[in-house]
Amino acid sequence: MDVFTLIFWVITLVWLGFSLKKDKGKTLQAIKMSGGLMKGIAGDILGILLLIGLILTFVPPETIKATIGQANEVVSTVLFALLGSITLIPAFVAFPLVASLVDAGASIVPIVAFLTTLTMVGVVTFPLEKREFGLKFTLIRNSLSFAFALVIALAMGVIL
Amino acid sequence: MTFLKSQLKNNRFLIIVLLAYVAVGIFAPDKFLPSLGNTWYYVKEMLLIMPVILLLTSLISAWVPKETIENAFGQNSGIKGSLFAFLLGSFSAGPIYAAFPVCKMLLSKGASIANIVIILSTWAVIKIPMLITESKFLGPEFMVVRWILTTLAIFLMGYLTSRFVKPEDLPADDEAAATDGPLALNADYCVGCGLCAKIAPNHFKMVGKKASIISQTLSPGDGLTITDAVAKCPARIIRFYN
Numbered sequence: 001m002d003v004f005t006l007i008f009w010v011i012t013l014v015w016l017g018f019s020l021k022k023d024k025g026k027t028l029q030a031i032k033m034s035g036g037l038m039k040g041i042a043g044d045i046l047g048i049l050l051l052i053g054l055i056l057t058f059v060p061p062e063t064i065k066a067t068i069g070q071a072n073e074v075v076s077t078v079l080f081a082l083l084g085s086i087t088l089i090p091a092f093v094a095f096p097l098v099a100s101l102v103d104a105g106a107s108i109v110p111i112v113a114f115l116t117t118l119t120m121v122g123v124v125t126f127p128l129e130k131r132e133f134g135l136k137f138t139l140i141r142n143s144l145s146f147a148f149a150l151v152i153a154l155a156m157g158v159i160l
Numbered sequence: 161m162t163f164l165k166s167q168l169k170n171n172r173f174l175i176i177v178l179l180a181y182v183a184v185g186i187f188a189p190d191k192f193l194p195s196l197g198n199t200w201y202y203v204k205e206m207l208l209i210m211p212v213i214l215l216l217t218s219l220i221s222a223w224v225p226k227e228t229i230e231n232a233f234g235q236n237s238g239i240k241g242s243l244f245a246f247l248l249g250s251f252s253a254g255p256i257y258a259a260f261p262v263c264k265m266l267l268s269k270g271a272s273i274a275n276i277v278i279i280l281s282t283w284a285v286i287k288i289p290m291l292i293t294e295s296k297f298l299g300p301e302f303m304v305v306r307w308i309l310t311t312l313a314i315f316l317m318g319y320l321t322s323r324f325v326k327p328e329d330l331p332a333d334d335e336a337a338a339t340d341g342p343l344a345l346n347a348d349y350c351v352g353c354g355l356c357a358k359i360a361p362n363h364f365k366m367v368g369k370k371a372s373i374i375s376q377t378l379s380p381g382d383g384l385t386i387t388d389a390v391a392k393c394p395a396r397i398i399r400f401y402n
Contacts, residue, residue: 004300005208008292012215019219029355030222033394034214036353037253040369047174049206053199054180057191090255091290092213096202099297112306115294119284125257128348132260133276136329140321141277148313155309160302 041090048093052100065105073109073157080110081149084117085142088124091115109157116149166368209296213289217253220288221394224251233271242318245275246311249282254351256284258395261349265396273325274318281314341376343386344399356389356398364389364398371397 019027098111121142122129129138168175185192229248233241252259263276271279286307295303343363352369363386365374378386390398 002296004295005212008212008216012212012219015219016215019222023222026222027218029359029392030218031215032358033221033353033355033392034217034253036355037217037351037394038210038214039354040352043171043174045206047171047177049199049202050174050177050181050195052202053195053197054177054184056198057195088255091285092293095293095297096206100202102298108302115306116285116310119256119290120281122256128257128260131331132264134325134330137273137321137325140324141280141317144317144320145281148317152306152309152313156302156305159305 041093044089045093048089048097052097056100056104059104061104064101073107076107077110077113077150077153081113081117081121081146081153084114084149085121085146086123087118088122089118091119094118107157108160109153111153112156113149113153116152117146120145120149170369205296209293213292216292217289220251221253226251230266230269233266233269233275241272241275242278242315245271245278245318246282246314249279249284250287252283252287252394253289254353254394256280257349258351259283261346261396267327267330272322273327273330274322277318277321278314281310281317286310286314341373342378342401343373343376344401345371345373346397347372349395349397351395353394355392355394359389359392360385 016027094115098115102108102111123142126138126142129141133141181192181195184195226248229244232244249259259280263271263279266279267276291303291307294306345364347370350370352366352371354366354371356364356371357366360382362379362382363373363375364371366372386398386400390400
């Protein structure tokens with residue numbers, strides 16, 4: 001286990017100890033709620049992990065490197081940003097997926113674009129958002145998010 | 161049979177992947193075990209992080225005083241309001257659409273357009289449990305740099321959106337939607353945590369991944385349990401007209 005994960009474990013367990021001592025009922029109920037949330041996406045998580053196994057076996061790292069590696073970064077970044085916009089999977093599930101691509105040698109720029117649009121731009125949830133906040137708000141928020149996802153991705157590429 | 165059907169429908173993605181594995185087993189049996197082996201590595205990583213995320217999400221929802229933060233919106237605009245918006249988004253759980261009804265409620269309390277954008281974006285991309293997962297899989301350095309850049313972008317987006325969109329551009333609250341009883345529930349935004357069905361099983365039931373109302377009849381004492389369920393709902397989708 002790496003240091004960061006260890007730190008999170010320690011913080012969480014200490015907090016849990018205090019929480020149980022202070023209000024056991026409240027703590028257990030909250031755990032039930034997030035347990036329910038987790039159970040809802042458990043099937044998707046397992047599905048994604050199994051899919052990663054398939055991808056890594058069938059698509060050799062060299063191919064991944066060539067496809068989303070150095071070869072035309074701008075095009076692949078925009079494509080990944082579009083892919084992220086139309087996909088609706090929990091980010092929690094997306095991290096292992098993109099990590100497997102990065103491990104295989106993919107450039108991080110398209111990966112960051114995908115991660116950001118995946119959660120911030122919602123084509124699937126557009127009708128819901130429009131109903132609550134109106135067309136103008138929804139259009140502007142989603143377009144800005146898409147544009148900034150590209151900016152963040154390019155900046156990440158420069159910094160890291 | 162209906163149980164099986166709903167299970168199939170809820171796990172459509174998993175089933176497709178499993179079918180792909182069956183196909184691999186038949187047509188490329190030498191790739192079957194390596195695929196499972198590759199999967200196993202990521203399963204192990206996931207198991208290291210999942211309990212922490214689960215517990216931390218629970219602790220946040222139990223102890224972060226969301227009501228206090230939400231009530232502060234009415235009076236505070238400017239920097240302080242934006243900071244509260246950022247905190248509220250950071251300490252949340254569930255996908256972005258779960259934030260829609262919460263934001264709608266905050267708008268009616270007087271939150272600004274900029275702050276709504278800040279909540280929605282923070283909730284979507286950089287909430288705390290997500291940052292931990294990101295750090296685990298992509299490294300702490302990646303997570304920190306992305307967090308800083310995204311935070312800057314979110315505040316800028318909030319400002320820009322408020323320049324283009326004015327409060328009168330938003331649709332009026334259609335709160336009085338048709339209900340034939342004291343309870344109303346907007347299942348579109350249900351995140352499927354099942355808490356309402358656990359707290360008030362006489363009135364709510366999980367159908368598939370969404371909550372639904374099974375009874376509009378109130379017996380003495382039901383008011384309290386229902387009020388509790390309304391308050392605990394992470395997406396704030398239950399309305400109770402008592």
